[in-house]
Amino acid sequence: MSIRDSGGFAIMRRLDLDASGAKIWEACIHIGNGRHATIRYTKSDLQYIRALIGKELKAEKEESK
Incomplete structure (x- = not known):
């Protein structure tokens, strides 16, 4: 199953977490x-x-040639 099938993935901008000029x-996931993992980037x-x-x-594209 892919993350698109399960609807189990979202990414959003978090303005409230920005610090020292770093956008978060x-x-x-x-x-x-019913559990989710949250990762900040x-x-x-x-x-x-x-x-x-x-x-x-x-690389995968090159392999399939």
Whole structure:
């Protein structure tokens, strides 16, 4: 099952958590049995995650050629 199927993923900007010029986003992930995990990220964290995902998707695309 993917996170899209379960509706178990949301990411939102949290202005109330900003500090020292760092913008904060919060990801809420459904982990089962009505429980959720919450992870906080800065903008640079999200950019790093996006780069890692892009790298993996590119590698997978090359493998499937």
